[in-house]
Amino acid sequence: xxxxxxxxxxxxxxxxxxxxxxxxxxxxxxxxxxxxxxxxxxxxxxxxxxxxxxxxxxxxxxxxxxxxxxxxxxxxxxxxxxxxxxxxxxxxxxxxxxxxxxxxxxxxxxxxxxxxxxxxxxxxxxxxxxxxxxxxxxxxxxxxxxxxxxxxxxxxxxxxxxxxxxxxxxxxxxxxxxxxxxxxxxxxxxxxxxxxxxxxxxxxxxxxxxxxxxxxxxxxxxxxxxxxxxxxxxxxxxxxxxxxxxxxxxxxxxxxxxxxxxxxxxxxxxxxxxxxxxxxxxxxxxxxxxxxxxxxxxxxxxxxxxxxxxxxxxxxxxxxxxxxxxxxxxxxxxxxxxxx
Numbered sequence: 001x002x003x004x005x006x007x008x009x010x011x012x013x014x015x016x017x018x019x020x021x022x023x024x025x026x027x028x029x030x031x032x033x034x035x036x037x038x039x040x041x042x043x044x045x046x047x048x049x050x051x052x053x054x055x056x057x058x059x060x061x062x063x064x065x066x067x068x069x070x071x072x073x074x075x076x077x078x079x080x081x082x083x084x085x086x087x088x089x090x091x092x093x094x095x096x097x098x099x100x101x102x103x104x105x106x107x108x109x110x111x112x113x114x115x116x117x118x119x120x121x122x123x124x125x126x127x128x129x130x131x132x133x134x135x136x137x138x139x140x141x142x143x144x145x146x147x148x149x150x151x152x153x154x155x156x157x158x159x160x161x162x163x164x165x166x167x168x169x170x171x172x173x174x175x176x177x178x179x180x181x182x183x184x185x186x187x188x189x190x191x192x193x194x195x196x197x198x199x200x201x202x203x204x205x206x207x208x209x210x211x212x213x214x215x216x217x218x219x220x221x222x223x224x225x226x227x228x229x230x231x232x233x234x235x236x237x238x239x240x241x242x243x244x245x246x247x248x249x250x251x252x253x254x255x256x257x258x259x260x261x262x263x264x265x266x267x268x269x270x271x272x273x274x275x276x277x278x279x280x281x282x283x284x285x286x287x288x289x290x291x292x293x294x295x296x297x298x299x300x301x302x303x304x305x306x307x308x309x310x311x312x313x314x315x316x317x318x319x320x321x322x323x324x325x326x327x328x329x330x331x332x333x334x335x336x337x338x339x340x
Contacts, residue, residue, distance in 0.1 A: 003029050004305045007066045009057050009081060010073035010095070011035040011044040013162045018072050018122075019048050020282040021295040028302055034060045057081060061088040067305055068093065072122075074165075075100055075175075082108040082119070091118045091305055096179050097325070098318050105322050109315045118304060119315035125180035125242065126187045126313070127293040127300075129277035130255045134244065135188060142263060143248030149189055149224040151181055154232040155239035160206070171329050172208040173199070173228045181226050181242070182324045183313060185216060188246065189224055191320060192216045194339045197328040202231035214328050240289055259289075 008019060008030055022030050032052035035041040045053035054060040061069065061084065069085035070093045071078065078094055085092045092112055098121045099105035112119035125131060138146055159176075160167045169175060174197075186192065195216045199209035211229040218224065236257075244255040252264040259276035279288035280295055304311040313321070320340075327338040 003027055004067045004302060005029055005031045005064070006068045006070060007032045007034065007060060007064060007089075008044070008070045008072060009034045009085075010071060011037070011040040012072065014095075015044075015072035017287075017291050017294045018070055018298070019044065020280070021291070021298045022070070023048060024280065024282070024295065025299060025302055027306070028298075031066060032060050032064045058084055061085065067091065068301070070122075071095055079104040079108055083111040086111045086115045086117045086119075089117060091120065091301060091311065093120050093122055093301060093311075094315070095122045096318075097175050098179075098315070098322055102319070102323060102326065105315075105319055109319065112315060118311055120301060120304075120311040121313055121315055121318040121321075122294075122297060123180060123183040123313050123318065123321070124290060124293040124297045125184050127296040128242070128289055129292065129296075130242070130244070130259060130261060130275045131184055131187070132296075133261055133275045134246065134253055134255060137253055137263065138188060138246070138248075142251065143246065143253055144250035145220075145222075146189055146246050146248045147222050148245075148247040149185065149222070150245045151185060151224065151226045152228075152243045153177055153181060153240075154227065154229040154234070154243075155237050156230070156232050156234065157237055157239035159230060167206045168208070170208040171199075171325075172206065172210050173212045173230060174209070174325050174328050174332075177228045177230075178212060178214075178226075178325055178328065179321060181228060182214075182328075183318070183321045184242070185224050185226060186321060186324075187313075189222050190218050190220050192224075192324055192340055193219050194337055195324065195327055195331060196337045197331040199332040200229075202229060206230075209332075212328065212332065214331075216324075239286060 033044045041053040068091035069089045072095045197214040200211040213227040216224040246253045254262040261275045263271040277292035283291040331338045
């Protein structure tokens with residue numbers, strides 16, 4: 001197979017995980033990096049041995065003509081960059097949140113469809129090993145039809161140290177982690193037809209809402225409760241784990257602290273095993289859960305480039321997730337139940 005040539009746009013804090021994962025995958029070469037800050041772009045090029053760096057994405061893409069573009073910038077820049085990348089690459093990957101409005105999101109999906117480019121949104125939570133294991137059990141019918149789910153992401157880790165701009169985001173919990181959690185719920189339980197949501201501002205240091213709880217009704221009739229807090233006091237702090245319970249007609253699946261998965265069956269039988277992911281050679285705990293999921297997301301992106309399957313989640317699929325987040329914001333603001 002020929003080498004898939006890529007360009008990374010956005011050389012910030014989290015993008016280092018993208019670069020390290022691309023560097024590990026066979027059959028991939030990042031041939032250029034781009035950032036509006038020349039010092040950041042040059043540092044990435046130096047640290048990862050990239051032959052080309054620049055500050056103008058249009059110039060870089062026209063010059064190197066990549067197979068794929070990995071956009072790891074903040075949300076306000078996404079539409080222009082996706083529409084640009086769609087004209088130059090076979091695969092466009094966009095960091096979450098995908099867009100601030102449905103108009104921008106639909107425009108990006110349309111731009112990639114018009115140029116026959118694949119479009120994926122970097123939702124890596126569904127690629128975490130515990131979530132992959134739960135999905136496999138559900139698909140195998142181990143607990144029958146899933147009827148109820150609780151998904152919880154609560155911690156007190158200082159997320160603002162490396163990304164200080166997060167402290168100024170109004171709907172922080174919903175737009176930073178809520179997107180990931182809603183994508184996981186859709187992945188495991190199917191699409192949602194209505195939701196309600198309550199938000200809180202817990203940390204006095206931040207400007208926005210750093211906690212939420214949403215109640216979801218799925219088209220299948222299943223119900224899910226999704227919660228997030230960036231200001232919970234727990235020892236040991238479970239960051240960055242998501243804890244989960246899924247109940248079905250034949251049993252229950254739990255994912256608990258310490259990466260333990262329990263499968264409860266009728267008659268008192270319980271199977272338990274560890275689902276902690278390996279730490280990448282370039283990774284570090286506790287980030288290894290997320291770092292390994294970045295690697296798995298990018299691995300399936302390479303497979304899609306090679307004609308082996310599709311990349312998940314697609315931009316078209318993520319429209320439904322973004323719609324949920326915007327609906328949750330409205331539900332919290334107005335105190336209403338929103339139908340999707």
